[in-house]
Amino acid sequence: MRFADIGLSDELLRALNEAGYDAPTPIQAAAIPQVQMMRDIIAIAQTGTGKTASFVLPMIDVLANGRARARMPRSLILEPTRELAAQVAENFEKYGKYHKLSMALLIGGVQMGDQVKALEKGVDVLIATPGRLMDLFERGKILLTGCEMLVIDEADRMLDMGFIPDIENICTKLPTTRQTLLFSATMPPPIKKLADKFLSNPKYIEVARPATANVNIEQFLVNVSQMKKRDVLRDLLRTETVSNAIIFCNRKTTVRELNTSLQRHGFRSGEIHGDIDQASRQKQLEAFKNGDIDLLVASDVAARGLDVKGVSHVFNFDAPWHPDDYVHRIGRTGRAGAKGKAFTFVTKADEEAIESIEKLIGNKIERLGKIEAPAEGEERGPAKRGRRTSSAKTKEMRSDRPEEAVEALEPVRAKTVAKPAREKKAPKAETVKPDPSNGEALGDDRWNGPMPGFLGVGFGTT
Structure with a gap:
C-alpha cells in the first residue's frame, strides 16, 4: 500500500514525497482512513511506529476547509511534554507546507504574551501541554467551544505524569460533537475508563501487543558492578x-x-535533563540531530520526547525504575523499520526491576557476563578488587553460556586499550525515585529559555 492509495490530498502527497515517504506504516494505514471518516479512534502503538503522522496527515486534510476564529482553535492536540509538543509542531510544518493552515504551540518556558497574540489571530491547530492550556483557559484567553477535533497523545504517559484530571477537565469544556483520537502505548484501566467516558463508539486499532518492545531492536542485559559501569560503557562505545x-x-x-566523564575521555557527548532550561535543551537536541555530538546522556524527561532518525544504540546506564520506561527508552532506536541495539546495565540491586521488565514485555532478555558481587563501598559489601587481564574479562563476558552462544558476545568484547586514568569516585547518592514536583518527571512548566525559531507560530498563511 502507498499513501496515494488511502485518499490523501495531492498537496499532502507532494509534501510526503519531498520528505522521502511513499508507503504508510501499519498504524498509519489503519488509522488514517478512520480519521478521514470522522470516527473516534483508540490506537495502541509503540513508540517509533509512525503514530504522529497517523493523526497529523488526516488532520491537515480535514482542516483544509474551514476558517479559524479568534481565540477559538479548530483542533486541539494534547501532549505530555514540551519535546513531544514541539515535534508534533515540526510534523505539521513539514507536511502542511502546501496548506494554508495556522498553528500555535502552547508550552511552558516561552512568553505567554506571544502565545496569546497567536490565539487572538485564530488558529486551525493548537498543540499544547495540559498545564499551559489550563492556565490560559482560566485567564479567559482561550475558548474551546469551537474545537472540532481532539487528539490525546501518549495517554499512558499523561497518566504517569498525573495529567488525567486535567484531561478530564479539558474534555468537559469541548463540544460533545467533536471527533476524539486517543493514542497510547499501553491501555491501563484508568486510560480505558477515560476512553469509555469521552469517546463515542471508537474504532479500536492495535498494531502491537501492549508493552512489547520493537522487534527491530536487539536487546541485551549487561551484568556489571556499580563501580565498573563507566569502564564497560566506554568499552561498548568503542x-x-x-x-x-x-x-x-x-x-x-x-x-x-557521566557526560563530563565521557567528554574527558574524548567522546563527543551532550546532556539533557530536567534542570536544563528550554533554550539549552533545544541546543543540545539540535546538536545531536545535526551530528555535532554523537552521544546524548539523558534522564527520563527525554525518554518519550526524542525522535531522531538513525539512532543506532540505546544504553540504559541505570536500569529504569518503572518497566514501562524500559519500552519507551529503547524505543529511541529501531524506529521506522530500522535496526537498533539496546544495552541495559544490571547490578545486583536491579534484579527485581529486570524481572518486572521481562514480565511486562513477555520475553527473557539475553544476558552478557556473569553477575558480579558489588565492589567495595557498594550496598552489598566488598568484592575482590584488582587488575583483570583481557582474557579474564573475556571469560567473564562468556559466563557459563554454551559454546554456540559465544559468537553472540563478540560485538561487546572490549578491545585492548590503554588503561585510562582512574576517575574520581562520585559520592554515593541515595536512590530516590523521581518526584514530579522537582521537574524531573514532569518537565512541563519549569523552563525559562527563549522560544526556538522553528516553534514560531503558524505555517503557510492565515
Whole structure:
C-alpha cells in the first residue's frame, strides 16, 4: 500500500514525497482512513511506529476547509511534554507546507504574551501541554467551544505524569460533537475508563501487543558492578558500531557526571535533563540531530520526547525504575523499520526491576557476563578488587553460556586499550525515585529559555 492509495490530498502527497515517504506504516494505514471518516479512534502503538503522522496527515486534510476564529482553535492536540509538543509542531510544518493552515504551540518556558497574540489571530491547530492550556483557559484567553477535533497523545504517559484530571477537565469544556483520537502505548484501566467516558463508539486499532518492545531492536542485559559501569560503557562505545546513541540515567546528577566523564575521555557527548532550561535543551537536541555530538546522556524527561532518525544504540546506564520506561527508552532506536541495539546495565540491586521488565514485555532478555558481587563501598559489601587481564574479562563476558552462544558476545568484547586514568569516585547518592514536583518527571512548566525559531507560530498563511 502507498499513501496515494488511502485518499490523501495531492498537496499532502507532494509534501510526503519531498520528505522521502511513499508507503504508510501499519498504524498509519489503519488509522488514517478512520480519521478521514470522522470516527473516534483508540490506537495502541509503540513508540517509533509512525503514530504522529497517523493523526497529523488526516488532520491537515480535514482542516483544509474551514476558517479559524479568534481565540477559538479548530483542533486541539494534547501532549505530555514540551519535546513531544514541539515535534508534533515540526510534523505539521513539514507536511502542511502546501496548506494554508495556522498553528500555535502552547508550552511552558516561552512568553505567554506571544502565545496569546497567536490565539487572538485564530488558529486551525493548537498543540499544547495540559498545564499551559489550563492556565490560559482560566485567564479567559482561550475558548474551546469551537474545537472540532481532539487528539490525546501518549495517554499512558499523561497518566504517569498525573495529567488525567486535567484531561478530564479539558474534555468537559469541548463540544460533545467533536471527533476524539486517543493514542497510547499501553491501555491501563484508568486510560480505558477515560476512553469509555469521552469517546463515542471508537474504532479500536492495535498494531502491537501492549508493552512489547520493537522487534527491530536487539536487546541485551549487561551484568556489571556499580563501580565498573563507566569502564564497560566506554568499552561498548568503542567496540560496537555506534553511529549515535542515547544513554539513559535515572538521576540528573548521574547525567551530568557521566557526560563530563565521557567528554574527558574524548567522546563527543551532550546532556539533557530536567534542570536544563528550554533554550539549552533545544541546543543540545539540535546538536545531536545535526551530528555535532554523537552521544546524548539523558534522564527520563527525554525518554518519550526524542525522535531522531538513525539512532543506532540505546544504553540504559541505570536500569529504569518503572518497566514501562524500559519500552519507551529503547524505543529511541529501531524506529521506522530500522535496526537498533539496546544495552541495559544490571547490578545486583536491579534484579527485581529486570524481572518486572521481562514480565511486562513477555520475553527473557539475553544476558552478557556473569553477575558480579558489588565492589567495595557498594550496598552489598566488598568484592575482590584488582587488575583483570583481557582474557579474564573475556571469560567473564562468556559466563557459563554454551559454546554456540559465544559468537553472540563478540560485538561487546572490549578491545585492548590503554588503561585510562582512574576517575574520581562520585559520592554515593541515595536512590530516590523521581518526584514530579522537582521537574524531573514532569518537565512541563519549569523552563525559562527563549522560544526556538522553528516553534514560531503558524505555517503557510492565515
